[in-house]
Amino acid sequence: MTADSYQPNPEMRFGLVLPSIGRGTSPASLEAAAAACVRHGWTSVWVTDHVLVPQGPEAGEYGSILEALTALTWVAARFDGLKVGTSVIVPAMRDAPLLAKQLATLDTLTGGRLIVGVGASDSRDDIEYANLGKSDRFARRGAYLDEAVALWRHLWAGRTDPFAGEFHTLTDFCFAPLPPQGAGIPIWCGGRSQRAVRRTAELADGYHAAQTGPEQLRERLPKIVAATAAAGRPLPTVSVRARVKFDAAPALSTRSAAATRR
Numbered sequence: 001m002t003a004d005s006y007q008p009n010p011e012m013r014f015g016l017v018l019p020s021i022g023r024g025t026s027p028a029s030l031e032a033a034a035a036a037c038v039r040h041g042w043t044s045v046w047v048t049d050h051v052l053v054p055q056g057p058e059a060g061e062y063g064s065i066l067e068a069l070t071a072l073t074w075v076a077a078r079f080d081g082l083k084v085g086t087s088v089i090v091p092a093m094r095d096a097p098l099l100a101k102q103l104a105t106l107d108t109l110t111g112g113r114l115i116v117g118v119g120a121s122d123s124r125d126d127i128e129y130a131n132l133g134k135s136d137r138f139a140r141r142g143a144y145l146d147e148a149v150a151l152w153r154h155l156w157a158g159r160t161d162p163f164a165g166e167f168h169t170l171t172d173f174c175f176a177p178l179p180p181q182g183a184g185i186p187i188w189c190g191g192r193s194q195r196a197v198r199r200t201a202e203l204a205d206g207y208h209a210a211q212t213g214p215e216q217l218r219e220r221l222p223k224i225v226a227a228t229a230a231a232g233r234p235l236p237t238v239s240v241r242a243r244v245k246f247d248a249a250p251a252l253s254t255r256s257a258a259a260t261r262r
Helices: 027-039 068-078 096-109 123-131 141-156 194-202 214-231
Strands: 015-017 044-047 083-089 114-118 187-190 206-210 237-241 258-260
Touching: 015 027, 015 083, 027 044, 027 068, 044 068, 068 083, 068 096, 083 187, 083 206, 096 114, 096 141, 114 141, 141 194, 187 194, 194 206, 194 214, 206 214, 214 237
Parallel strands: 015 044, 044 083, 083 114, 114 187, 187 206, 206 237
Antiparallel strands: 237 258
16 A cells, blocks of 8 residues: 555544643543543543753653643543553663563553553653653654563563573563453653654554644654555554643644554
C-alpha cells in the first residue's frame, strides 16, 4: 500500500486525559473525569508521565503530578469498561525490566485493557534525567526505548531464552504471570521526529501524536504509511492528543482528542 492509497477507518474513538496534573488533582477529580468519559460513551482514559522536573516554567505544569501507573491502576479498578493508557511513559527515565513487570501486572489486573504509549522525551528533559540518576542514558534515550520495547515483548511472550541488548542482558530468569494480551499489548509511539516515524513503522502498533495540528499530521501520515510499507508491517493505529479550550470561539485549528483505528 502506498501513502496515496491510505484510507483511514472512518470510525473514531474518543478518550480523555485524566487530571493527574496540578495541585487540584485528587481521587474525586480522577473519578469525576473517568465517570464523564463513561457518560459520554468514550472508551479510554490516559495519564501523563513525569517524575522530577526542574524548577522553572515546566514545574508550573508538571511540578505537581501523580505517578502515572499508580494513578492509572486506581482508575482502572473503578471503571472496568474503560481502556487505560499512558500518554506517554518514558522508558529511559525508568527501568525497562521493572516496567515490563509493572505493565504486565496492570494488564493482568485490568483483564487486558492496557495501551502503552511510549516516548523518548524532549531535548529539554536532560535535567529530569539527571535528577533521576540517569544522565548517562539521555544521549541514548531513543536506543533505550527501542530496546525496552524488544525486551517487553520478549518477556510478555513467555520466552525464557536469553535476551542480549546494549543495555540489558538476561540469561537466567522467570517472568510470570503473563499479561492477558501477551506480547500483543498495544504499544503506541509518540514523537515528532523522523526517528519517531521510523520507530512507529518498525516497532509500534500505533502512532500517538501530541502538539500536532491537522497540517502537521497531514504531512506526517504519508511518511508513516511509507515507512510501514517498507517494513512490511500493518498500518498503525493513529491517535491524536489535543488540548481543547472550551472558552475559545470555534476555529479551523480547534482539535478534539481522538483515536482512529486503522
